[in-house]
Amino acid sequence: MPYTAAENRYETMPYRRLGRSGLKLPAISLGLWQNFGGKDVFETGRSILRRAFDRGVTHFDLANNYGPPAGSAEENFGRWMAADFRPYRDELIISSKAGYDMWPGPYGNFGSRKYLVASCDQSLKRMGLDMLDIFYHHRPDPETPLEETMGALDHIVRSGRALYVGISSYSPELTRAAHAILSAQGTPFVIHQPSYSMLNRWVEDGLLDTLGGLGLGCIAFSPLAQGFLTTKYLQGVPGDSRAAKAGSFKSDYLSDDNIARIAALNAIAERRGQSLAQMAIAWVLRDPRVTSALIGARTVEQLDNSLDSLNRMDFTSEELAEIDRFATDGGVDLWRAQSRIQPS
Template identity: 55%
Template structure:
């Protein structure tokens, strides 16, 4: 099966923005492969989502070594999907991966040591069938590894031609500032900082966003829909096929509390008044900040992906709407 990309893929379907102080532009919406691209998922639907994303201007595909499930299979499946595209399509894509969480048994399959990061990146490249990734992230801060060692490994990945840029993810503010300083001294400045950001998860507003901006580092938010809670999916209970219904999932039933559902219902009313879905409004809300370059959406169907991309077609918020949203979010 050969995929022929749409010739109109860059015709006003997507907005692009400079990532920090670099020359790299990111689409405002990126496609994440955290869920729904593993071996337990529908491969044909995964192909359709990647093709639709690319045909609509999404050039950034975000992965990690442990995405699946099982771990590693999201990279392997994305590598297979890439084979369906013309070879020169690779130069139109930003492909990122990460290392930092448990991947294989023993003392060298977890953490942020040079041993683990370098081995993991080599494994990722083999699964992806690529010579390099565009962005290689340290997926988390590891207190058991000196920060200099972790940052040195990232810098060497660039020098070895295995990555074009480096980033960090889920680092506390103090270690973030140290990491920026070390990477800059190494001659491989941090391109991008990735962290959780949504209406219901705003911790990065307490220092991370400002630190990234002041140091010329881009910011990209994951889970902008709070794993689906910021959609109409949970307004009337927990559906059987939802993430919260799965006992082994990252989203637990207790996170879909009556208090959260009440907030989401009030937010949904504002979205309906704007003639858009709650998911679309939640994405727009994240992107309202000039400190946020892109958000990563994770979709399980073509319909969800279409809905998310269409969030860019709505007018910006009025001051009154932003005030109403803040009032709801600040309710105890």
């Protein structure tokens, strides 16, 4: 059956300005890192995207290596775009990234001009798009000069491949250096995508201040700490969970200390009338410097649960103080080390 978007799709979603740019993002955006690749159920992913747009989610975030296999999330998105979302293209913000290992040989990784431009072209082809709204450098490169990487982002905009550019997992120092280069070139650099959650608060140690000072937006990925900030692990490891599979979720995340933190935070959420996941998303968005929380979803029901966090966004000072007792570093950040890389 042909898809027609809900007429009331803009009635409940708040939209936040991206730093000092002219762009706004929904308070909650949908990422296609997991659950939308070639090994997943195509129609399930399609239903999630339809439901997201019907509820006002206008930003879909991808990367060249999302899948698995790598590239397949963009390929699937291209099919969904052609079948369902082509009439709504001008209502959508579509982003992609490059910076991780994508193809063999010396030109398929990190931050060279050759890799970034080629990867952007491949992403556009997979998705059947003429232009991306945002193109990111996915992580700092320890070898390529920052001037070359930022120059590649500038070229991607000037050549018509993207409207805006961003970076991900850059430290405050590297963010300021990147901003200086891009500002001098007149490049529309508008956004930083760091990991941020109640168990991974590194952005509060200078990065949010940096972004606020520079007028850059922030979209927080992994606000649920890869699903850890839910109740699914309080009674052990479910067989279909990310922790039960090889990948980015490490078994040592499930320490007794972390489980105790999760149980305490869950009790606070229950008193607020929210699920733990809903409170975790609302908590990330409590800071006005965070433009959007980037969530994933395995089912339509899971998506709805996350979006319902918007029903209770307020926190009392007493609640925030209690959350701070338990919202401490849980060692669940795989990306912080990337942020400290200093290009030669």
